Every structure is written in structure tokens, then in C-alpha cells.
Amino acid sequence: MVSNVLTALVVGVGLGVFLQKGRFCFVHAFRDFFAFKDSRVTKAVLVATTLTMVFWSIAYALGYYQGFWTPGWGLTGLVGGFVFGVGMTYAGGCASGTLYRAGQGYLHFWLTLTFMGVGYAAFTAAFPTLESAYFEPLTVGGGVTLFAVSPVPAPVLALGVAGVVLLAYATIVGRSAAGGAGGTDDGAAVRADGGTPTSRGLGASAPVVGLRQFVAGTRAYFRGFAEIDDWKAASKRPWDPRTAALGITALAVLWFTQVSIVGVTGPEARWTGYLLQQVGVDVGSFEYWGSVLFQGQGVGLTVDMIMIAAVILGAFLAAIWSGDFSVRIPKRRRVPNAVVGGFMMGAGSRLAPGCNIGNIYSGLAELSVHSFIATAGIIAGVYVMTHWIYRDVGCAI
Amino acid sequence: MSGPSLDDFVEMPDEVDDETAEQLADQASETQDMTGEVCPYPQVEAKKSIQSLDSGELLVQETDHVPSTENVPRAVGDDADARVWRSGGGLYRIFLRKR
Numbered sequence: 001m002v003s004n005v006l007t008a009l010v011v012g013v014g015l016g017v018f019l020q021k022g023r024f025c026f027v028h029a030f031r032d033f034f035a036f037k038d039s040r041v042t043k044a045v046l047v048a049t050t051l052t053m054v055f056w057s058i059a060y061a062l063g064y065y066q067g068f069w070t071p072g073w074g075l076t077g078l079v080g081g082f083v084f085g086v087g088m089t090y091a092g093g094c095a096s097g098t099l100y101r102a103g104q105g106y107l108h109f110w111l112t113l114t115f116m117g118v119g120y121a122a123f124t125a126a127f128p129t130l131e132s133a134y135f136e137p138l139t140v141g142g143g144v145t146l147f148a149v150s151p152v153p154a155p156v157l158a159l160g161v162a163g164v165v166l167l168a169y170a171t172i173v174g175r176s177a178a179g180g181a182g183g184t185d186d187g188a189a190v191r192a193d194g195g196t197p198t199s200r201g202l203g204a205s206a207p208v209v210g211l212r213q214f215v216a217g218t219r220a221y222f223r224g225f226a227e228i229d230d231w232k233a234a235s236k237r238p239w240d241p242r243t244a245a246l247g248i249t250a251l252a253v254l255w256f257t258q259v260s261i262v263g264v265t266g267p268e269a270r271w272t273g274y275l276l277q278q279v280g281v282d283v284g285s286f287e288y289w290g291s292v293l294f295q296g297q298g299v300g301l302t303v304d305m306i307m308i309a310a311v312i313l314g315a316f317l318a319a320i321w322s323g324d325f326s327v328r329i330p331k332r333r334r335v336p337n338a339v340v341g342g343f344m345m346g347a348g349s350r351l352a353p354g355c356n357i358g359n360i361y362s363g364l365a366e367l368s369v370h371s372f373i374a375t376a377g378i379i380a381g382v383y384v385m386t387h388w389i390y391r392d393v394g395c396a397i
Numbered sequence: 398m399s400g401p402s403l404d405d406f407v408e409m410p411d412e413v414d415d416e417t418a419e420q421l422a423d424q425a426s427e428t429q430d431m432t433g434e435v436c437p438y439p440q441v442e443a444k445k446s447i448q449s450l451d452s453g454e455l456l457v458q459e460t461d462h463v464p465s466t467e468n469v470p471r472a473v474g475d476d477a478d479a480r481v482w483r484s485g486g487g488l489y490r491i492f493l494r495k496r
Contacts, residue, residue: 023464031437038471040407092435101435104463105487108435238463240407319487326487328461331433389437393444 007258008307014251015262015307016314019100021235021322022244024048026094026356030382037396044241045360046169050162051249052365056256057158060147064257070143070368071353076135077374080352081359083344085381088356089389091341095264095355098345099308103315108330112342113268119346120269121276127288134351146367161367170210177209236322252362259303261362264311265349267304269293274301288350352377410470410479413492418482421492426454432461432488439465440472443493447476450495458491466491 018024022044029045032038059065088094091112093101098116101109123130147154204212221242228234252262273289277299284290284299294300319325330338349355352374354363360378363371387395413421422428427446431439439460446456456477458469466489470479477493 023467025436025464028436028464028468032440032468032471035437035440036472036474038468092437106435108433238409238467323483323485324463324487326461328487329433330435334434334438337435386437390441393441393448 004259004303005306007254008303009310011251011255012307012310013314013317015096015248016100016103016311016316017318018239018244018247018251019096019311020104020315020318020324021239022241022247023238024241024244024248025097026360027088027092027097027382030379031089031386034383034386034397035390035395041241043169044245046165047242048245048248048252049361049364050165051245052252052361053367054155054158054162055249055253056261056365057147057154059253059257061154066256066258066260068145068148068366068368069261069263069354069358069362070145070366071370072135072139072141072143073370073373074140075138075373077352077354077359077370078377078380079138080348080350080354081374081377082348082381082384083351084348084355085378085383086385087341087344087346087348087381088378089341089382089385090337091345092337094357095268095345095349096311096357098342099264099311100315103312104319105316105325105327106330107328108334108338111330111335111338112345115339115342116265116268116346116349117272117275119343119348120265120272120350122343123347123350124269124273124286124288127286127292130351141369144369146369157367166211166214167207170207170214172210173213174204174206174208174210177213178206238322252365255307259307261358261366263304263354263358263362264308265346265355265358266293266353267302267308269346269350270302270305271308273299274305348381407467408471409467410481410491413480413482415482418490418492421455421480421482422457422490424455425457425492426450428457428459431458431465434460435462436464436468437472439469439491443469443473443491447473447493447495452495454495456493456495458493460489460491461487463487463489465489469493 024044025041026045029041033042056065091098093109093112098109098112102113146157150157221240255262270293273283273293277283284294289299290296316325345355352359354371354374356378359371359374364375427450429442429446431442439458439462443456443458450456458465460466466481469491470481470493473479473493475496477495480492482490482492
């Protein structure tokens with residue numbers, strides 16, 4: 001138990017540091033991709049998830065793991081994910097983003113966290129009704145990870161999926177490189193000069209061009225470390241999102257072998273129950289808190305609760321170090337974003353169940369069928385909300 | 398600064414020192430107080446404002462949201478040249494000169 005608490009502190013503080021320094025933001029990853037095709041953070045999310053999947057599959061195959069999180073799959077993932085996606089876009093921060101920005105001094109995100117708590121409590125109060133009216137009719141099958149049911153060993157499956165992801169990425173990059181030789185980023189240039197994407201780039205096909213760029217980019221990334229002469233100054237500047245992706249992956253592997261998959265809103269929902277217990281509410285008598293979240297073992301502190309609290313601490317330390325910390329007071333017109341967005345994230349993450357970390361990051365990395373559906377729901381929510389927020393200036397996609 | 402592309406990860410605007418930042422702030426055609434605002438509102442407001450400015454005019458955004466220093470220049474893309482000033486205390490100024 002002591003070693004688990006220590007692991008929770010190391011993983012939490014480390015995650016806080018990497019999230020803050022890399023500005024690792026799941027809302028940015030999807031919102032800005034839809035709004036103006038900015039894919040930098042999208043790629044960092046892809047790197048973190050894919051690498052984590054490969055390492056987790058190896059840990060699983062070797063038996064060094066503590067368990068998967070595989071809720072039953074069905075339309076709940078789509079509905080809850082959609083609510084969560086709308087909420088995180090409106091609030092301006094996902095479950096992980098809200099945590100590390102709270103540590104950076106944003107009162108906006110403390111308010112978001114508070115109303116996520118209200119969302120968890122409202123869900124808990126409605127749970128007996130929701131169970132028969134929502135979860136039972138919408139759940140199609142039992143929770144399952146493809147690692148467990150695949151006929152090939154988990155690492156082979158994971159490497160195969162990683163290969164497909166890399167090939168798809170290389171094809172897209174290769175096509176845009178062939179089409180955008182003159183600096184444009186759409187296919188118009190290709191059509192204008194009568195060429196096809198595959199006829200350009202030394203006659204190589206799009207995936208090959210893309211793979212070359214990927215290798216060159218990866219080399220340049222690692223060479224960049226050799227060029228750092230002042231590590232202290234470099235550590236204070238913002239870090240490449242890829243550095244955050246690598247750091248998060250390493251910590252997720254440690255967490256997977258020692259405790260569980262990485263989640264945020266589950267532990268937060270437990271925090272809500274725990275804090276309400278402290279002010280005299282009989283939390284254990286609520287079915288959702290008592291028998292689901294605390295699994296009938298009594299309302300108390302668990303290691304994952306300590307871990308996510310440590311994320312706030314880590315982000316605080318990183319922000320102080322970088323000169324990025326200050327107490328930020330939200331404009332009055334943004335209060336509804338924090339309140340409504342937070343509530344939708346809290347309630348949506350329970351309806352799915354799972355947040356962006358539980359589903360997009362951990363859930364995809366453990367190839368959980370539920371998380372594929374929930375991820376689609378979250379991304380659909382971001383898409384709709386982004387179009388609404390950008391209604392005056394327009395979206396690229 | 399080129400438009401968004403799929404194969405780059407980081408594109409930071411050039412940083413300016415305190416003195417340059419003061420000089421630039423005096424030249425501003427429009428100043429937006431974006432403190433207390435989080436993404437994507439600074440991006441949306443910057444895009445709206447840049448569209449209304451003439452070529453060569455300068456838009457200044459004052460913000461305390463770290464990601465905005467990258468996302469706002471990224472959002473206006475080829476429409477403006479971006480530079481950023483960091484106070485070291487969580488406050489930033491983003492200078493966008495319309496092309």
C-alpha cells in the first residue's frame with residue numbers, strides 16, 4: 001500500500017508536469033483540427049495512445065498488469081461521449097486539461113471541477129432510474145478488450161494496429177506533401193497541374209513519402225535534444241508535445257503494471273463522494289457510490305484518488321518553474337462555460353462511462369470495444385460544439 | 398509562417414524582449430484584453446479582428462492563457478505575422494501584424 005501511494009505520487013506529479021509543459025490538451029487536439037486543421041496536438045495524442053497500446057500489450061502478455069477497465073458496450077458510449085465532448089469543448093478543457101490548469105491557477109477550471117462534482121452527484125442521485133431506463137436498454141454486450149479475445153498474442157495485435165495507424169498517417173502526410181509542393185495544403189495544386197499525388201515525390205507512392213517524412217521528423221526530434229546546451233533554460237520553455245507524449249506513456253506503463261489503467265473522472269467521482277462524506281452525507285447508502293465506485297469497500301481514499309490530486313500538484317510545480325503560474329480570474333461572461341461545461345463533463349463521463357483519458361487514451365490503448373464507441377461519441381460532440389462556437393468565422397472541416 | 402500542415406509538430410512565434418513589447422504595444426491599431434479567457438475565444442476574436450484590419454496594422458492580444466501564445470498565431474495562419482512577449486509571471490502579449 002505504501003509503495004502504491006508512492007507510485008501514485010510519482011505518476012500523478014509526473015503527469016501534471018508533462019501535461020502542463022506539453023500543453024497536452026484533448027480539446028485542442030480535436031477542436032483545432034476541425035476549426036483550422038491544426039493537427040499538432042492531435043498527433044501527440046496519437047503518439048501517446050499508440051505507444052501506450054504497444055507497451056501495455058507487452059506488459060499484459062508478460063502478466064505484469066493489474067487489470068483492464070472494460071465497461072459493457074453499446075449506445076451509452078455514444079450518448080455519454082457526445083455529452084462529454086460538447087461539455088469539454090464548451091468548458092475549454094477536457095478532464096485532464098481541467099486538472100492541470102487548475103494547478104496552474106485558473107479559477108475557471110476550479111469552477112469547472114466543482115461543477116463536474118455536481119454532475120457526478122446528480123448522476124449518482126439519478127442512478128437507480130438510469131440503470132433501468134438508460135443503461136439496460138442501451139447496453140448491447142459485455143465489456144471486452146480485443147487483447148483478451150484476439151487469436152494472436154496481444155503484442156502482435158498491438159504492433160499490427162500501430163502499423164496500420166502509422167501507414168494511414170504516412171499516406172495522409174505523403175498525399176499532402178505531394179499535393180502541397182508549392183506550399184498549399186489542399187489538393188487543388190495537384191489537380192491544377194494535372195498531376196496525381198502518386199506521380200510526384202521522386203515517383204514514390206504517398207505512404208513511402210509520408211514514412212520518409214515521419215522518419216526524418218522523428219530523427220530531427222531526437223537530434224533536437226543534442227542541440228540543447230542550456231538544459232535549465234530549455235526546461236522552462238514550453239516543451240514539444242511529443243516529449244509530453246513520451247513522458248505520459250512511460251508513466252502510464254508504470255501505472256498499468258502497479259495499479260490500473262489511467263483514469264480521471266472515475267477517481268474524481270470518488271472524490272466527490274469522499275468530500276460529501278466529510279460534510280455528513282451518508283455516501284455509502286447511494287448505490288452508485290457505495291457498490292459501484294467504492295465497490296462496497298467503504299468510502300475512503302483510494303490510490304487513484306491520490307494520483308489525480310497529485311496531477312494538480314505536478315502542474316503547479318511545473319507552472320511555477322516555467323513562470324506560467326498566476327491566479328487567473330475568469331471574465332464574468334465565461335462563467336457559464338465553466339458551470340455548464342463542467343456539469344456536462346461530470347454527467348457525460350458517468351453516462352458513457354469514462355472521460356477523454358479513460359476512453360480516448362487508456363480505452364483505445366487497451367483496445368476496449370466500449371472505448372471505440374465512446375471515442376466516436378466524444379469526437380462527434382467536439383465537432384458539433386466547435387461548429388457552434390466558430391459559427392461566425394467558420395470551420396475548416 | 399505557412400498555413401497549417403500535417404507534418405510539423407511545433408511552431409512557436411518569435412519572442413520579443415520587454416522593450417520591443419512596449420514599443421509594439423504603442424503601435425497597436427487594436428488591443429484585445431483576453432485575460433481570463435480560455436481557448437477558443439481568443440482565437441475566434443483574433444480571427445474576427447484581423448479580418449477587419451488593413452494590411453500592416455497591428456493587433457495586440459493580452460492573455461494569461463499559455464496555449465493561446467501558440468494557438469492564436471496558428472488560428473490566423475497566413476493572414477498575419479506573429480510575435481509573442483512573455484512576462485515570466487503568467488501574462489503574455491501576442492502581436493499580430495496583418496500581412
